[in-house]
Amino acid sequence: MPPTAHHFTPAYPLHEPQHSFRSKQYAPPRKRKRLTDPDDESDDSDTHLDPLEPSVQSHDINDPYRVAGWPENFPLPGSSFPHAPAVKPKTRQPSSNNLQKELAALKPPLYVPPPGEQDTTSSLRRHHLSVLTTVLHTSLLKHDFVRAGRAWGMILRTDILGRPLDVRTHGRWGIGAEILMRKFSCGKTHQDQPRNASTISDEGFEAAKDYYERLILQFPYQKTNPHAISSLTFYPAMFGLCIYEIQQRCKSAIGCVQNTPSDVDNSDSDLALSSDPDEEISAIKHSELESAASLAARMDELMLSPPFDTIPSLLQLRASVALWLVDLYTTTAKTDDDDDDDENKERVSAERARAKKCLDRMKAAGVTAPAMIVDVLD
Template identity: 75%
Template sequence: MPPTAHHFTPVYPLHEPQQSFRSKQYAPPRKRKRQQDPNDDDESEDSESHTEPIQSSVSSHDINNPYRVAGWPRDMPLPGLSFPHAPAIKQRSRQPSSDNLQKELAALKPPLYVPPPGELDNTSSLRRHHLGVLTTILHTSLLKHDFVRAGRAWGMILRTSILGRPLDVRTHGRWGIGAEILMRKFLPQNNLHGESSNTSTISDEGFEAAKDYYERLILQYPFQKTNPSAISSLTFYPAMFGLCIYEIQQKCNQTLKRNRNSSLDADHSDSESESNRNLESEGIAALKRSELDSAASLAARMDELMLSPPFDTYPPLLQLRCSVALWLADLYMSAAGPDDDDDENKERASTERSRAKRCIERMKAAGVTIPELILNGLD
């Protein structure tokens, strides 16, 4: 006999699970039915039929007492208006991109420029440490007046390269240190043991080495209109002319000092003393004429340079040429010999004073403050 339907009937009655009133009250609401095709009703009913109510463990007493549910004492004020919820998390501001950051830095006054990533030295720390050691040796040797060792350290610094690029002599004032070392390293009193030397006196070899050094810098770094603020020949010319003025004055002072010492050491009769005084006066006059010739040659070179821009309006050059003009005016009046024409010397002195006044006018037009020494020299 084949099985009938009653053979598959379960032995226990089918009924829905009993739920309390509280469970039904706090059961999650069912989702709203989507708009579907009539053919999909079976699937939606099946999905809803599988939704089981969630049993809640919260009692009716806890619902009426939110302080107890939150675990907060009644005698303490609530932490905030958003209690018991946490405040909204603020979104972090976007980090500025590297391009925008570089533009903002470049717009500052004075501008700041970030080097490209390729110029950032992250791997050559050993070379940078080596450069720092050489710089320390350089400045220590300068403090001890050991200019020979300072010159060696300075030469090693110039031969040091970072990321395959040699160091620029113009950065960090190295060009000025190089000229100072060249002027002092030929002193006979100087040695490698740091003994004191007369650094106020410069030898002829030192002057020539320093002037040749400035000439090389002028040719190597000419002035460029595209980068007018860079250290160039516009910076080196005043330094070289100032060195030439110092050389002329030092030679004259040394010669004058030797003449005076020789006259004091001489112990002769009255007739010989009179002749010595005559020789001394003649020597001073010859010394003044030599100083005049050297100063006039320097002024001619400065005038030739200042015929073209930007040297004709550069304030340091104008101030230096004004000082040389006043110096020449005094020399024309004091170095005149017995055979010289006084009127001609007076005319040359007047010409130099007029040149000094023109330099002062250009300096005022550039907004430069005139030193009192120059203004007193015109009176």
């Protein structure tokens, strides 16, 4: 039996009849559905213009509150709910700059290392750096300063995340100066005396001083980053090294004079002027005085301009050098003439005034001066 027309008739009614655009323009306007009032007896035949629209309303589907799962007896959360989702309060995350400022304001302050120094990810280069650091400290414990210098140089040439390591971090700058001083200390002095553990050669002093000079030029003081390690840190270390060099050279020369027999010719000695031990020691003291005065003049020239004139470490070091000069002037005045004696007294008073001035600046900066210096000046 061939299919008839009722086989192709849809079993469900169409919700919207198909109309052309022209027929839609000239179609009569449809009235909006009004809620039925039981007291209203007016004709509601115009509420359902379309006979295919269902006459029963579904409250469960048409109620947006029930669809959204929000009971009607609770206040709305706002933000056009239920037509838009409720807005959750956003928690403000602290920025990295504010966090670094808060850490730097602590006492003692904490500083976040640069990105190249943070151990955030493990890599082959970081493992290589840790191995080199272990070799460095092991060599220092064994007093193998030559191998420690090689490991330290390889550490400085290591790049992490495309950035070279900063020599100022983790105290590497101090380790470098110590290695340069100690690795030239093998052997004997120019007086052919065996070296002990605290003796440093002239080559070591010169290498360390040249190293500090390079650091001062490479990392000058910057007002934008006042807490960074800069020349304010390197100058006191270099001046302290110069003081140690002068004292060691003079002690070594005096010890050589005292341990040398009187019948031995000392004409090859740098500081010896005659065969009399007292005159030789006096010449050594004068040489120490000249070196200390030259160092004090360099410190005074540096401390004429800020911020070096208010650094507590430099002020304390300059006060100590002033008292050292006072002792040297007093010692050398016993062997000088009367004219030189008067000149030494003026220099002694000038150095005492310099030391008191340094202590006054330290007190103005809120730093307590060492009790030993205060007692000497009092």
